[in-house]
Amino acid sequence: MNIDKFILSSKDGGQKLQQTNPGDYISPLPENGKASADIETDLNRTRQEIMGFGGAFTEAAALSLSKLNPRLREEALEAYFHPERGHGYSLGRVHIHSCDFALSNYTYVEEHDESLDSFDISHDREHIIPMIRDAFRMASKDLKLLASPWSPPGWMKTNGEMNNGGKLLPRYRDAWARYYVKFIRAYDQEEIPLWGISVQNEPAAVQIWDSCIFSGEEERDFVRDHLGPCLRENGLKDIKLLIWDHNRDIMAERAEAVLSDPEAAQYVWGTGYHWYVSEEFSNLSRVHDAFPDKHLLFTEGCQEGGCKIGEWFTGERYARNMIGDFNNWCEGYIDWNLVLDETGGPNHVNNLCDAPIIADTLNDRLIYNSSYYYIGHFSRFVPPGSKALELSRKATGAASHAGEEDRILWAAFLRPDGSIAAVAMNEGDDGQSSTLRIGAQGFELRLPAHSIATIILKA
Incomplete structure (x- = not known):
């Protein structure tokens, strides 16, 4: 095999996205193509095109970075968005007014202003918009920015508040649809173009923070009769509209509820989706097979329960989910908070979580978690325009790790320049080996315990 680069991260060896001698880990297979391999593919077996990778510009992330030395803030943005010295992120997500990772509940309009004449995003100009602008400056390409609401204003809802679920009152469906349009245009005036919007973040969850419930039928009707027509009538038909934006477990049923109606x-x-609750990666293929003309985008995932500084399993969770998803038609990956502070916040209801980069505001430093490096094994080497390769395998990248054959998980991509990026991960406590064959050529890979490797094969 014509190996150009071998990049390794390992728990025990201390490597972190380190370019390494491939001869220490790889042995070629006979080039007759007759010997079977654990994983097999060829360059004609391309599947979905990859959009890229990214994270969320929450108020918590922006505020945490603002408390650091400006040099460290710049370093964090470079670590994510710079195309050579960072992860080369090309996707992002922003919340439409408040979410749990805001400092409080807030909206952009005054109480009961159904006309939306008071609409004003000045709240976002303090921290969120400057961070987004600097990310656009850092990236060498335009960022595709997805916007998602966590809740309509409380006065539009059945429970009269932004938190604790509730539903959108029927009489405010048109006003709420116009609210998205106002947001898109307000951000455009800030020279921050939006690529897409989702209908509702986590529409099946009653949360103690900003949340709103839509059944599948209610989401269908809102898209068909209100939001879709409103976007089109206001010249915004090119804004991509995503449904669901919640967990994999029932994504097929929720996609069916909306997409089986041609008018909607x-x-x-x-369909956007999250990783909480379930690692049923095959549900993505169920949606793809039922609606092959529609797209699949991972829109949120993080490690819950506050900061996990120094932990290795968090990185493995990211890679395991990426491998499982990309082998089931996922087109891009948007992480949750780009940065959080040393508490795993701030969060206005104390729903603390972890992030790949932690801003230690007490000691004025950045902490890079294992998740940062594991994401980099994909984002740095699978550029937008790459195509996932269909793999024939003994192991499928599913959540179960019961069998020895499941200890090395694989994904592979044909890059725009004709080279191949193959990513392999060993979550086990012992070293494992696996064989990959691409056409007539192949190799055996030996991976240390708790490690991940990206192999770049020349065109």
């Missing part, structure tokens, strides 16, 4: 489906770009 005409407005929908695809």
